[in-house]
Amino acid sequence: MASKEIQVKEYTVRAHKRQIHTRVFNFVCKQCDRSTSRETYGPRPLYCETCRPPGPPKKSLVEPKKKAKPRPMTYKSDGE
Numbered sequence: 483m484a485s486k487e488i489q490v491k492e493y494t495v496r497a498h499k500r501q502i503h504t505r506v507f508n509f510v511c512k513q514c515d516r517s518t519s520r521e522t523y524g525p526r527p528l529y530c531e532t533c534r535p536p537g538p539p540k541k542s543l544v545e546p547k548k549k550a551k552p553r554p555m556t557y558k559s560d561g562e
């Protein structure tokens with residue numbers, strides 16, 4: 483298999499400000515039935531910030547089950 487060298491350019495991204503389009507929705511929370519407003523950049527929210535506080539999305543709450551792997555046991559056979 484032939485191999486060759488390629489030149490990889492270095493890219494530098496400078497810190498910059500980015501404008502995201504948010505808008506304030508006035509809506510009634512589905513959970514507490516109170517009219518509230520919430521700033522969002524996505525679709526219309528369904529819940530107020532009290533019921534659904536903003537935060538980093540949790541990727542998964544599935545805990546890996548602690549299951550002891552069956553270890554191969556070495557039995558010493560005595561008296562053979």
Ligand SMILES: [Zn+2]
Nearest residue numbers: 511514530533
């Ligand atoms: Zn609510």
